[in-house]
Amino acid sequence: MTPLVDGFGRVHRDLRIAVTDRCNFRCTYCMPAEGMVWQPREEILTFEEIERVARLLVERHGVDAIRLTGGEPTLRAHLPVLVAKLAHLGVDLAMTTNGVNLRHLAHDLKAAGLRRVNISCDSLQRERFAAMTRRDDLDRVLEGIDAALEAGFDPVKVNMVVIRGVNDDEVVDFARFGRERGVEVRFIEFMPLDAEEGWRSDAVVSYDEIVERITAVFPAEPLARGSAPAAGFAYRDGKGRFGVVASVTRSFCDSCDRIRLTADGQFRNCLFATDETDLRALLRSGADDDALDAAITTSVAAKWAGHGIETVHFVRPARSMSQIGG
Ligand code: SAM
Numbered sequence: 001m002t003p004l005v006d007g008f009g010r011v012h013r014d015l016r017i018a019v020t021d022r023c024n025f026r027c028t029y030c031m032p033a034e035g036m037v038w039q040p041r042e043e044i045l046t047f048e049e050i051e052r053v054a055r056l057l058v059e060r061h062g063v064d065a066i067r068l069t070g071g072e073p074t075l076r077a078h079l080p081v082l083v084a085k086l087a088h089l090g091v092d093l094a095m096t097t098n099g100v101n102l103r104h105l106a107h108d109l110k111a112a113g114l115r116r117v118n119i120s121c122d123s124l125q126r127e128r129f130a131a132m133t134r135r136d137d138l139d140r141v142l143e144g145i146d147a148a149l150e151a152g153f154d155p156v157k158v159n160m161v162v163i164r165g166v167n168d169d170e171v172v173d174f175a176r177f178g179r180e181r182g183v184e185v186r187f188i189e190f191m192p193l194d195a196e197e198g199w200r201s202d203a204v205v206s207y208d209e210i211v212e213r214i215t216a217v218f219p220a221e222p223l224a225r226g227s228a229p230a231a232g233f234a235y236r237d238g239k240g241r242f243g244v245v246a247s248v249t250r251s252f253c254d255s256c257d258r259i260r261l262t263a264d265g266q267f268r269n270c271l272f273a274t275d276e277t278d279l280r281a282l283l284r285s286g287a288d289d290d291a292l293d294a295a296i297t298t299s300v301a302a303k304w305a306g307h308g309i310e311t312v313h314f315v316r317p318a319r320s321m322s323q324i325g326g
Pocket residue numbers: 023029030069070071072073096097098118119120159160161188189190191192193194321322325326
């Protein structure tokens with residue numbers, strides 16, 4: 001077993017797989033309202049191709065966590081079949097979803113071996129939710145959260161992207177919601193990966209501000225931090241936890257252990273990477289595992305120190321979040 005180490009000594013064990021680029025939402029901070037062109041089916045990796053790359057990373061390089069994402073992963077037909085294949089690899093298998101389809105799928109996914117689920121929800125107010133996602137589906141998402149809890153996922157986490165002037169007045173409401181429902185809310189700083197390039201630094205609500213607002217109402221203590229991107233907090237009264245993903249104001253690049261595979265088989269060594277390695281071409285040209293491995297190892301070795309969002313040198317990646325997978 002050879003760990004996947006980059007030039008800065010960071011070991012990579014966490015693989016994110018986008019299983020589709022399609023989505024049934026059009027979140028304002030992620031996708032344009034119209035005009036998304038989905039990748040043709042034949043360009044999307046098959047389950048067998050995904051499993052081959054995942055197996056290689058697990059068996060040769062000790063990858064021990066896999067997260068399925070998208071687009072919206074639950075739109076991929078027969079998703080439980082893929083989950084079962086990946087669960088056999090013995091990894092911590094998780095999924096990030098908008099939650100709309102979980103009321104139908106939660107049990108099958110759990111039975112197939114999915115361990116954890118993060119559900120994205122950015123407003124608890126119906127009209128605002130509809131404006132932010134361009135879909136009037138808040139009730140279905142809330143049902144999805146309940147379905148995930150009922151199916152026995154533990155923990156169930158809720159991801160809220162906090163945007164100033166849009167939903168930042170709901171930070172404490174979400175903390176309360178998490179405490180009441182027994183879910184861990186992760187507050188995410190708005191990142192410059194929106195398809196419409198509407199990101200501005202003053203729309204970012206910082207880690208400090210989020211923590212201050214929550215702890216003023218619900219006192220909490222910071223938890224020790226590992227490689228996880230979310231800085232965790234435990235409420236002092238024992239009613240659960242919350243997390244803050246501060247990719248902008250406190251980037252966690254120094255301890256980043258993530259690598260990514262897009263739905264069309266491109267390997268990315270960073271969420272913000274500006275170039276990719278074409279594993280699909282290798283997979284479909286009969287390359288053996290050593291050739292695949294060499295391409296992956298070379299990409300990881302070339303990983304940069306950090307994304308540098310705060311610097312003048314920052315370049316937005318050509319793909320938006322919905323195509324990379326978050
Ligand atoms: N469709 C699924 C969902 O919404 O959970 C999975 C894909 S989505 C791209 C993954 C995560 O990225 C979601 O939690 C979403 O809120 C987050 N995200 C999308 N655009 C973002 C942005 N510009 N800044 C911060 N987070 C973003």
